[in-house]
Amino acid sequence: MRLDVEVNGVTLKYGAFEALHNISFRLESGKICGLVGRNGAGKTSLLSLLASFREPTAGSIRIGGEDPFENARIMPHVTFVYAEDLRGETENVQGMLEAAKRYRPHFDSGYAEELAQRFELPMNKPVHELSRGMQSALNVTIGLASRSPVTIFDEAYLGMDAPTRELFYRELLDDQARHPRTVILSTHLVSEMDYLFDEVIILHKGKLVLHEGYEDLIGKGASVTGPSKAVDEFVKGMKQLHAQQLGDTKSVVVYGKIADETRLAARERQLDIGPVSLQDLFIHLTSEEE
Structure with a gap:
């Protein structure tokens, strides 16, 4: 299933504060896009719009040619992985994976179990008892195994040590080759992750600085x-x-x-x-x- 992403003239305001100003770009399915920006650049605000957590103040967003907000045909095919506060989550790892399968039509339970083993996730342990790095590994497992046509990782590596991050990057590339989809990676670790990117979007102070292919940009x-x-x-x-x-x-x-x-x-x-x-x-x- 191919779902291109189109953002046209999008502005987002929180009261009088303008978090995003007149953002426009198009992402073709099957590519990994790196979303780069300093703290406060508007990265999470943009991703929350793509994930339909809120509507833009102005402009439009189309996923697969449709407005995704409260759209039952589109939203099951979009997965947003971000750093959640899971201190109150009493469900265990196995239960979280089973819940993810119920709401994501492309979810691969076998692959999720493989990833859980590789990340050394304790399947019967309550999520709130996991370390921050383990919680991030669980989120990444759900994101990868969901195989959603649009998969968004908003600094999903937080708390992971270097070997675990490298495992995540390797699994992302391998599974993207097997099951191409639109992947958006928001990151501060630019030098560590740039080899993953097919395209790059740079935001600064709520504005689009550029959107280009990685090789073209570096050149x-x-x-x-x-x-x-x-x-x-x-x-x-x-x-x-x-x-x-x-x-x-x-x-x-x-x-x-x-x-x-x-x-x-x-x-x-x-x-x-x-x-x-x-x-x-x-x-x-x-x-x-x-």
Whole structure:
């Protein structure tokens, strides 16, 4: 089942505060999209709209061509995994998995049990007695095993240690290859997770900074390093995100495609053109105003 996601001119206000302003993008089914932004950028607000926890103040959202809000045809096919407060949850792990199956038509119980074993989840233990990392592993298990056409993970790794996070990433890629769907990953761990992304959305202060394919985005960033005067002359007219200098050596991060002939000219000037990571681009693109 393919469900594309379309967001058109969406604005969300909480009273007088505008959490999102005129957001528009389209996600095609079968891809993993990384949703990146600083604290307070509006990531969770956007995801709560996609999950139909609330309606936008203005604009429209379409999932599979339909408005998902209170839509019984669409909402069973959307799973939203987020950090919940489960201190009062007395149900055990087995019961939580069984409950998930009742409400998610694509849920694979066999896969859920495999994941529970890999994450070393104690099936008969009450959820409120689990550590935070174990609770996150349970949420991730439900999210993956649901195999919903639209699956949203809002910083679902909270509390997990590094090996457990790596297991989550590996399972996500493997199961996405077997059962493609629209996956949205909201994260602060950009450098750790960027290899998962087919597309990237960057939000800043409630506005859309960009929505691009991961490879296209990375290809637009470059660091230019060399003698200060030569670097300044080379980057003149380019969009400069960041600069630092040590003695006469200067490095400038630029954003925009650099043609092959321009790269050749840089080498002739003894300038080094290097790659820039998604995390570096994210930091510089969202600190520009500051």
